Amino acid sequence: MGLTIWEVVPFVALFGVLxxxxxxLQKVRNAPAPQVAEGDRAESRDVGETGSGVEERSAGTVRRRRGGLARMRRAVGTEEGGEVEESVVSGAAGRKKSKKEANREARREAREARLAAVEERRERESRMEEARREEDEREMEEMREREEEERKEQEERDKKEKEEYEAWKDMFKLEEEGEDGGMEEEDEEMLEKFCGRLREGRIVVLEEVGMEFGMGTEEVVDRVVKLEEMGRINGVFDDRGKYVCVSEEEMKQMALFIEKRGRISIEELAIETSRLLELDSVT
Structure with a gap:
């Protein structure tokens, strides 16, 4: 630790005095002794003794002053050493305090980091829960929409089937004999009878069916097409005026055959249908 100017001034002044x-003292020692009478020698000796005493006193004063200076220097050194020691202690205490503050700051940052991680996890879980809830609501809404759509489609199918059935009944009319020539609508029994004729025959001649039900061939074709649209029967027409009635499973096999073969003719389709029905011998 350096000395300030006010601490240096006393030493400079003391050094100047010394x-x-x-x-x-050096001038006194080098001064020539005056010649005096013998009578005065005693006085001179006395004076010399006195001067020696003065010199001794001066030397003692110098020694005392030097001793004081040494003591002062030691005191100053002690003070400086104390200040240095105090500075060292203060520095050690400061470093210890800084280390404690650093540890405290590190603990605070670690605690804040943990709290931030917990908060982030909570927010992430909350977002995931919200996303799941929205997904569930979306699925429920889609399910309700599908159910509503299926209900409407079913109602539409029922309505269409009813309309087609009514139209079908209007198309099946038999003439009454007599002058009045009245027309009577056939019921479900007539419809089932017609469908049963096609299913039982599997391969039927359309002209023969028309003769049985009092209709022309073209009219029979129209009735068969209507029944297919209603889903009551499934089958194919061939170019020989015949109709091949097949089941749902047979229709799937035929669709697979067409998919494998690609584009085919009606004759090829009829042959494959006959094969499926195990009626290859029927012409």
Whole structure:
């Protein structure tokens, strides 16, 4: 630790005083002794003794001053050493305090990091829960929409089937004999009878069916097409005026055959249908 100017001034002043005393003492020693009478020698001796005493006193003063200076220097050194020691202690305490503060700051940052991680996890879980809830609501809404759509489609199918059935009944009319020539609508029994004729025959001649039900061939074709649209029967027409009635499973096999073969003719389709029905011998 450096000395301030106010601490240096006393030493400079003391050094100046000592230097002045030394110079004066040196001048006294080098001064020539005056010639005096023998009578005065005793006085001179007395004076010499007195001067010796003064010199001794001056030397003692110098020694005392030097001793004081040494003590002052030691005191200053002690003070400086104390200040240095105090500075060292203060520095150690400061470093210890800084280390404690650093540890405290590190613990605070770690705690804040943990809290931030917990908060982030909570927010992430909350977002995931919200996303799941929205997904569930969306699925429920889609399910309700599908059910509503299926209900409407079923109602539409029922309505269409009813309309087609009514139209079908209007198309099946038999003429009454007599002058009045009245027309009577056939019921479900007539419809089932017609469908049963096609299913039982499997391969039927359309002209023969028309003769049985009092209709022309073209009219029979129209009735068969209507029944297919209603889903009551399934089958194919061939180019020989015949109709091949097949089941749902047989229709799937035929669809697979067409898919494998690609584009085929009606004759090829009829042959494959006959094969499926195990009626290859029927012409």
């Amino acid at each position: 230097f002045t005393l030394v110079v004066l």
